[in-house]
Amino acid sequence: MGAKASLSEQFVMSFIEGDRWKLYLEGLGKSILLTLGALALGVIFGIVVAVIRTLHDQQKGGKKSPGLVFANAVCKLYTTVIRGTPMMVQLLIMGFVVFATSRNLMGVAILSLGINSGAYVAEIIRGGIMSVDPGQMEAGRSLGMNYGTVMKEIIIPQAIKNILPALGNELITLFKDTSLVSVIGMTELTKVARDLQARTYLPLMPYLGIAVMYLVVVIILTYLQGILERRMRKSDRH
Amino acid sequence: MTDTNALVKVEHLTKAFGSHVVLRDISETIQTGEKICIIGPSGSGKSTFLRCLNLLEIPTSGTITFDGTEITSDKTDINKIRQQMGMVFQHFNLFPNKTVRRNITLAPVRTGLMNQEEADEEATRLLERVNLADKADAYPASLSGGQKQRIAIVRALAMRPKLMLFDEPTSALDPEMVGEVLGVMKELADDGMTMAIVTHEMGFAREVASRVLFIEEGVVMEQGTPEKVFGSPENPRLQDFLSKVL
Numbered sequence: 001m002g003a004k005a006s007l008s009e010q011f012v013m014s015f016i017e018g019d020r021w022k023l024y025l026e027g028l029g030k031s032i033l034l035t036l037g038a039l040a041l042g043v044i045f046g047i048v049v050a051v052i053r054t055l056h057d058q059q060k061g062g063k064k065s066p067g068l069v070f071a072n073a074v075c076k077l078y079t080t081v082i083r084g085t086p087m088m089v090q091l092l093i094m095g096f097v098v099f100a101t102s103r104n105l106m107g108v109a110i111l112s113l114g115i116n117s118g119a120y121v122a123e124i125i126r127g128g129i130m131s132v133d134p135g136q137m138e139a140g141r142s143l144g145m146n147y148g149t150v151m152k153e154i155i156i157p158q159a160i161k162n163i164l165p166a167l168g169n170e171l172i173t174l175f176k177d178t179s180l181v182s183v184i185g186m187t188e189l190t191k192v193a194r195d196l197q198a199r200t201y202l203p204l205m206p207y208l209g210i211a212v213m214y215l216v217v218v219i220i221l222t223y224l225q226g227i228l229e230r231r232m233r234k235s236d237r238h
Numbered sequence: 239m240t241d242t243n244a245l246v247k248v249e250h251l252t253k254a255f256g257s258h259v260v261l262r263d264i265s266e267t268i269q270t271g272e273k274i275c276i277i278g279p280s281g282s283g284k285s286t287f288l289r290c291l292n293l294l295e296i297p298t299s300g301t302i303t304f305d306g307t308e309i310t311s312d313k314t315d316i317n318k319i320r321q322q323m324g325m326v327f328q329h330f331n332l333f334p335n336k337t338v339r340r341n342i343t344l345a346p347v348r349t350g351l352m353n354q355e356e357a358d359e360e361a362t363r364l365l366e367r368v369n370l371a372d373k374a375d376a377y378p379a380s381l382s383g384g385q386k387q388r389i390a391i392v393r394a395l396a397m398r399p400k401l402m403l404f405d406e407p408t409s410a411l412d413p414e415m416v417g418e419v420l421g422v423m424k425e426l427a428d429d430g431m432t433m434a435i436v437t438h439e440m441g442f443a444r445e446v447a448s449r450v451l452f453i454e455e456g457v458v459m460e461q462g463t464p465e466k467v468f469g470s471p472e473n474p475r476l477q478d479f480l481s482k483v484l
Contacts, residue, residue, distance in 0.1 A: 153336075
């Protein structure tokens with residue numbers, strides 16, 4: 001049968017028969033969940049790394065604490081390794097070496113993507129913090145507030161404005177990267193399409209179908225990002 | 239010499255950025271109530287000198303004592319010291335993410351000097367003093383340069399400092415706004431505040447200063463009353479400088 005089936009037959013077999021559309025929706029749901037989990041983890045890793053690296057770079061004079069120097073070196077190694085190796089290779093290592101015996105594929109996938117994303121988010125946040133005028137930190141410190149208070153009240157809120165657009169792009173990249181976790185056997189959207197293609201021998205509809213689904217989600221995310229940016233710019237003017 | 243009134247005592251202060259020496263072995267005393275104007279060509283080290291006083295720049299060597307406490311000592315909590323020294327910057331450095339009122343109340347509340355209610359009252363009082371009470375809920379982006387700088391001054395005053403440092407407070411202002419800022423500073427001086435002011439406003443220095451320091455190449459080349467420094471300068475570098483700016 002396969003190649004001889006008409007387009008409408010292919011459509012029916014790929015989406016309608018046996019309520020297969022439900023499988024796609026389930027897969028899409030898992031992809032989205034995976035994205036959100038990984039982003040949350042990535043932001044946490046990112047903030048920690050960014051704060052350590054900024055603290056290290058902002059320390060004046062020759063008296064740097066050895067603990068901070070060590071932490072900074074670890075953070076640098078982390079970003080270098082993660083940004084210097086392919087996402088899929090990281091997934092294969094996490095799935096088949098580090099967590100080879102784990103059956104919690106969702107957990108492994110979130111952790112892998114989160115660790116990956118954290119390295120990029122760290123650089124985004126660090127850039128955002130560095131883009132805030134150094135005079136802001138000086139003014140805050142000159143009033144007698146400690147470093148942490150100035151960071152929290154003055155620097156971070158201003159940095160977030162600069163960070164959000166880039167963080168939106170990271171979210172979109174992360175969502176598309178979830179398709180890679182099919183290599184460790186987790187059933188997200190891409191794996192659903194591959195499994196159906198293997199069962200029906202019909203590649204056209206499943207793959208075009210998921211491409212459309214990814215695209216629609218990305219268009220929605222881009223639209224939301226645009227709204228957010230416009231609102232932020234408005235609050236700049238006052 | 240009696241130092242009972244010495245609020246700030248600087249001894250053998252040297253500051254270098256890498257191999258570039260900006261301040262060379264400066265020893266200076268500021269008495270309570272004095273209004274010191276610091277003049278000199280750009281790049282002479284006058285701003286660096288001011289920024290050393292509240293340790294925004296860490297001295298390479300030498301000691302600074304403020305109100306009896308050696309602030310250059312590692313054991314001193316610099317935050318506690320800075321709470322007693324206000325600083326006004328050339329570029330205002332108001333916090334753009336906070337309203338004018340929050341700009342003023344943030345530090346007094348966060349350092350435990352006042353509760354929010356007291357700080358709000360203080361902010362209202364200070365804003366009335368500089369005729370900006372109607373701007374309390376505005377954000378800095380909507381203010382003119384002169385308004386921003388007046389708010390930066392009262393933000394520092396809200397901490398009830400014993401010393402006010404001004405780092406070229408009018409250099410970034412449009413000419414028509416310089417007067418309103420100098421007016422506020424003049425009032426502050428008349429109220430008896432101890433002030434150290436790096437400035438290019440020679441007319442203001444002549445009128446307000448109790449003592450003028452001329453810094454050039456990282457050393458205090460000449461100092462004295464405004465009458466002496468502006469009227470009969472001795473150092474040829476000072477004479478040269480004054481001939482260019484007056």
